[in-house]
Amino acid sequence: xxxxxxxxxxxxxLISILGAIPIMLSGRNPNVREGWTLIIAVGKFLIVASxxxxxxxxxxxxxxxxxxxxxxPIQLRVDPMGMxxxxxxxxxxxxxxxxxxxxMRSLQEHDQTRYFASFAVAxxxxxxxxxxxNLLTLYLFYEVLSLSTYPxxxxxxxxxxxxxxxxxxxxxxxxxxAFALPGMLLCYxxxxxxxxxxxxxxxxxxxxGVLGLMLVMLVAGFAKAxxxxxxxxxxxxxxxxxxxxxxxxxxxxxxxxxxxxARVLLDIFGLDVLGTLSVGAILPYFVSVTIIxxxxxxxxxxxxxxxxxxxxxxxxSYIILGISMLAPAAVMGGIMHIAxxxxxxxxxxxxxxxxYVAAHKKYISDMSGLGRIxxxxxxxxxxxxxxxxxxxxxxxFVSKWLMLNGALDSDQLALLAVLLxxxxxxxxxxxxxxxxxxxxxxxxxxxxxxxIKEAPLTLVVPLCLTATxxxxxxxxxxxxxxxxxxxLP
Numbered sequence: 001x002x003x004x005x006x007x008x009x010x011x012x013x014l015i016s017i018l019g020a021i022p023i024m025l026s027g028r029n030p031n032v033r034e035g036w037t038l039i040i041a042v043g044k045f046l047i048v049a050s051x052x053x054x055x056x057x058x059x060x061x062x063x064x065x066x067x068x069x070x071x072x073p074i075q076l077r078v079d080p081m082g083m084x085x086x087x088x089x090x091x092x093x094x095x096x097x098x099x100x101x102x103x104m105r106s107l108q109e110h111d112q113t114r115y116f117a118s119f120a121v122a123x124x125x126x127x128x129x130x131x132x133x134n135l136l137t138l139y140l141f142y143e144v145l146s147l148s149t150y151p152x153x154x155x156x157x158x159x160x161x162x163x164x165x166x167x168x169x170x171x172x173x174x175x176x177x178a179f180a181l182p183g184m185l186l187c188y189x190x191x192x193x194x195x196x197x198x199x200x201x202x203x204x205x206x207x208x209g210v211l212g213l214m215l216v217m218l219v220a221g222f223a224k225a226x227x228x229x230x231x232x233x234x235x236x237x238x239x240x241x242x243x244x245x246x247x248x249x250x251x252x253x254x255x256x257x258x259x260x261x262a263r264v265l266l267d268i269f270g271l272d273v274l275g276t277l278s279v280g281a282i283l284p285y286f287v288s289v290t291i292i293x294x295x296x297x298x299x300x301x302x303x304x305x306x307x308x309x310x311x312x313x314x315x316x317s318y319i320i321l322g323i324s325m326l327a328p329a330a331v332m333g334g335i336m337h338i339a340x341x342x343x344x345x346x347x348x349x350x351x352x353x354x355x356y357v358a359a360h361k362k363y364i365s366d367m368s369g370l371g372r373i374x375x376x377x378x379x380x381x382x383x384x385x386x387x388x389x390x391x392x393x394x395x396x397f398v399s400k401w402l403m404l405n406g407a408l409d410s411d412q413l414a415l416l417a418v419l420l421x422x423x424x425x426x427x428x429x430x431x432x433x434x435x436x437x438x439x440x441x442x443x444x445x446x447x448x449x450x451x452i453k454e455a456p457l458t459l460v461v462p463l464c465l466t467a468t469x470x471x472x473x474x475x476x477x478x479x480x481x482x483x484x485x486x487x488l489p
Contacts, residue, residue, distance in 0.1 A: 001079060001198075004054070006061040009076035009131045012047045012086070013141075016040050016093075017124035020117040027113030034101050037116050041097045044123065045090040048083075055083045056482070068136060071193035077133035079196075080486035081266070084335065085259050086130035088342050089252060093123045095462040099350055102458025106357045114151060121148040126252040129259065135184050135194040135268065138260060139176070142222070145256055146172040167232065171223050175230055180221020186214050187268060196263055199489045200270025211269070212279035218264045219283070224257025225320065226313045228290040235309040254312060255338060258319045262335070271326050271489065284324040287317040288418040295425035302363045304352045307429060308345070314422065315341050315388060322403045325415060328488060330406020333399045335484040336477070340395030343470040344387030350463035351381040354455035359446075364433055369442025371434070373453045376460050378437045380467035385430035387470040390423050395473035398481075 019040035026032040051061055061078040068074050078086075100119070104112050125148055128141030146169065154165030188194055190205040202211055223230040234254070265274060274280035294314035301307035319341070322334020354377045355361050359370060371378030383394070390400035400419060407416040454460050473480060 002059040003062040003077065004059060005063065006051075007063060008047060008051055009061050009063045009078050010065070012044060012051075012090075012131065013076065013124050013128045015044050015047060015124070016120040016127075019124075020120040023117045023120055024113060030105075030112065033113060033116060034097075037097050037101070037120065038094070040120060041090075041094045041123075044127070045094055048086045048090045048127070051078050052083060052087070054078075055080055055486070058486075062133065069188070071195070072134060072136045072188060074137050074140065075133035076128070076131045076137065077196075078131055080483050081196075081259075081263065081335075082130040082132070084480070084483045084487070085255065085338060086127050088339055089123065089126050089130065089255065092342060092346055092466070093119075095466060096346070098458055099353070099462040102456045103353050103357060106456055106459070111157075118148055118151045122152070122252060126256060129256050132196070132263075134196055135187065135264075138263065139180060139184060142176060142180075142224075142256060142260060143173070145253065146176070146224075149253055171230060171232065175223035176221050178221070179217045183214050183217030183221055186210075186217070190214075194268075196267035198267060198270075200266075200268055200273050202269055203273050208277050211273065212277045215264075215269060215274075215277060215279050215283075218268070219261055219320075222257045222260040222264075224253050225261050226254055226257065226290075226316050227287055227320070228293060228313070231290070231294070231313045234313055235306055254316055255342060258316050258338065261320055262323055262338075265320075265323050266331075266487065266489075271331070274324070275326055280324065280326075284321050284412070284415055287320045287324065288415065290314060290317040291321065291418060291422045292425070295422055295429065298429045299425070301429075302365050304355070304362060304364050304367075304433070305349070307364065307433075308348050308352060311348075311388065311426070311429065312341075312345060314426075315345065318399070318403065318419075318422075321415065321418075322399070322406065325403070325406050325410060325412060327406035327410040327412075329409055330403045331488060332481065332484045333402025333404075333406060335487055336402060336480060337396075337399035339473060339480050340387055340399045340470065343466050343473065344384045344394075344396060347380055347384035347463050347466040347470060348388070350459065350466065351377050351384070354459045354463060357459060358453055358455040364436070366443065367433070368436050368440030369446045371437030372442070373446065373449050373451070374437075374455075375452065376454055376464055378434065380463045381437070382434045383467040384470060385434055387474070389426040389430060393471070393474040395470045395477070397474055398477045 022036045023033055026036060063076045065074040122145055125141045125145035129138055132138035150165055150169055153168045154161045191201045193201055226234045291314045294310045298307050298310035301310060319334045319337045322330045361367050387394040387396040390396040404419055
């Protein structure tokens with residue numbers, strides 16, 4: 001890949017991190033504060049998108065901040081994998097910002113200035129992870145993201161929020177310090193570099209046992225991916241406002257976890273080395289347990305956000321499953337699922353927030369008949385549910401179809417069974433919500449409402465748009481597939 005030195009990767013990171021300053025300074029004027037939020041969000045996306053033509057042509061951009069260690073600079077690099085993630089995250093931040101304005105104003109939430117400033121820093125760290133040129137840079141931005149999202153998780157400032165915030169930091173910082181940092185040091189001692197390189201950097205550097213240990217440490221260290229048993233922080237974080245939940249699940253935090261693991265699998269180890277490791281062969285079956293167990297737990301949850309949280313735990317592991325199958329089709333399916341899950345899951349959380357704002361309902365058992373007075377919200381929820389299930393022609397069908405083909409190509413029939421059975425479980429916990437919303441007997445409270453009572457347009461427009469995009473990706477997947485194809489060695 002032909003790399004061109006450029007300030008643009010750093011600009012894509014800093015525009016929102018430095019943008020937190022004018023957001024904080026304009027706290028007494030909500031219109032100005034939120035204007036800054038939208039200007040920064042649009043600016044970030046435009047900067048990221050401006051680098052796309054170079055990536056599609058086979059090139060990229062690089063910016064070195066400082067040479068921290070020989071072979072391990074703090075460096076940003078724009079390549080196909082990073083561009084794939086950064087485009088999705090920066091675009092969805094625009095919609096999440098609009099949604100946040102409507103949500104926070106409708107409920108007259110406290111500490112809105114701190115909320116929007118923390119959001120700005122967090123999305124800057126997310127793009128930093130996307131454009132990291134090596135494991136050291138990724139690790140630093142990963143930790144910045146954990147710290148900057150803590151105020152968002154603990155936003156309510158009550159006992160439950162503080163406890164959830166502590167659990168959030170304990171799992172994320174604890175796992176990264178205890179596992180990812182030693183794994184990174186071991187990698188540097190073996191390879192002499194931490195650079196992300198297509199095909200990996202550790203071939204022939206150590207015995208399979210040592211490389212297997214390093215793989216376990218790095219996968220366990222990125223707890224944002226939600227692999228069991230490192231998942232309890234994720235349902236606990238649902239105490240946060242719904243825009244935060246959508247940001248955690250669809251836009252940034254959990255995607256950073258699986259993106260980091262994808263980088264480790266593809267660009268630190270490489271598919272060839274993974275194929276020689278017994279731990280690498282076990283990994284797809286290990287994450288399969290998370291997929292099935294999380295789906296079963298989701299079936300038992302009556303709180304809508306908690307059901308969506310456990311759904312996320314399972315859906316994230318599809319991404320790791322696809323890549324760890326090692327078959328080219330499955331790897332592309334895993335990468336594609338980053339996009340399909342992002343647009344589908346952010347829609348579902350947008351819908352949960354719109355339902356709470358318009359009807360003050362949090363429990364699925366209280367939503368019978370609600371779809372009749374909130375048809376746009378429940379229609380979007382239905383479409384996003386189809387994406388999560390993998391119903392054609394949605395985005396989820398494309399990614400799951402590729403993974404199914406990869407399982408067949410590599411004769412991994414047990415993983416084929418996991419994909420099919422988990423899809424049925426996805427349907428089991430999503431379809432009843434949609435059916436109950438549109439066709440269930442309305443409660444007395446809902447039956448007394450006449451006419452359509454949707455949430456404000458600032459909430460409804462983003463959820464309708466993301467639901468439509470999840471369908472569009474399924475109908476026209478070629479753009480994301482072309483980027484995913486460039487990631488493969």
